Amino acid sequence: MNHISLATVLSLGTTFVFAQNASGPPAFAYKGADGPAHWGDLSPEYAVCRTGKQQSPIDIRNPRNAPLPPIRFDYKPVPLTLINNGHTLEVNYAAGSTINVGGEQYKLRRFHFHRPSEERIDGRFFDMVVHLVHTNDRGEIAVVAILMEKGAANTSIQKIWSAIPKTPGQERQVPGVQVSASDFLPPDSSYYTYKGSLTTPPCTEGVTWFLLKTPITASAEQIRAFAAIFSPNARPVQPLGARIVQSQASN
Numbered sequence: 001m002n003h004i005s006l007a008t009v010l011s012l013g014t015t016f017v018f019a020q021n022a023s024g025p026p027a028f029a030y031k032g033a034d035g036p037a038h039w040g041d042l043s044p045e046y047a048v049c050r051t052g053k054q055q056s057p058i059d060i061r062n063p064r065n066a067p068l069p070p071i072r073f074d075y076k077p078v079p080l081t082l083i084n085n086g087h088t089l090e091v092n093y094a095a096g097s098t099i100n101v102g103g104e105q106y107k108l109r110r111f112h113f114h115r116p117s118e119e120r121i122d123g124r125f126f127d128m129v130v131h132l133v134h135t136n137d138r139g140e141i142a143v144v145a146i147l148m149e150k151g152a153a154n155t156s157i158q159k160i161w162s163a164i165p166k167t168p169g170q171e172r173q174v175p176g177v178q179v180s181a182s183d184f185l186p187p188d189s190s191y192y193t194y195k196g197s198l199t200t201p202p203c204t205e206g207v208t209w210f211l212l213k214t215p216i217t218a219s220a221e222q223i224r225a226f227a228a229i230f231s232p233n234a235r236p237v238q239p240l241g242a243r244i245v246q247s248q249a250s251n
């Protein structure tokens with residue numbers, strides 16, 4: 001038998017268990033015995049969560065100004081395809097949308113949300129963050145992180161939220177609904193950048209992070225609606241170590 005049935009998972013009575021392939025990666029959580037402090041011990045394939053020296057997220061302090069190229073966004077509308085994976089809402093993005101940074105092109109693969117934001121700026125965190133996950137032709141990962149704070153409602157989020165499966169399950173396409181990641185872009189896309197990792201197990205390193213300096217807004221009601229389905233899902237900030245965070249001047 002390949003899958004634990006959803007009924008079985010729900011009957012376990014904890015919000016931190018999620019449906020998974022029995023032969024797939026081990027479950028992790030955001031608190032308790034399977035929480036972030038223990039991720040590196042849950043499985044040998046998660047070891048870098050504990051041993052890594054370039055982990056994410058981080059608290060951005062004293063970044064170094066640098067003449068960095070702008071991010072050229074080319075995000076197109078796609079049919080809404082999403083999954084509640086037990087930790088977050090993830091939208092899988094159809095092919096054809098890219099960013100280009102200094103001649104390096106990355107394709108947008110998916111995006112998902114964290115509450116509160118995982119990244120901090122001078123110690124301050126934000127209400128939420130959306131992570132837009134890209135890969136280039138060599139399989140290298142670049143994540144664009146866009147902070148969200150309480151304010152005006154976001155229309156794209158409204159469309160996505162109205163289709164969130166309330167319980168973990170399989171990916172589904174929502175008939176007749178299109179979304180565009182371009183709706184998340186603030187007017188100024190200047191950024192901080194550094195080398196880090198995935199913020200969930202297996203915490204793979206070699207990820208190029210672009211944290212946009214300008215937050216976007218979501219309404220208090222939209223933030224509450226996400227909180228009603230997903231427990232807090234931010235990994236604590238990790239040591240910067242020998243890394244340097246670079247800051248791009250405003251575009």
Ligand SMILES: [Zn+2]
Pocket residue numbers: 112113114131199
């Ligand atoms: Zn993320």
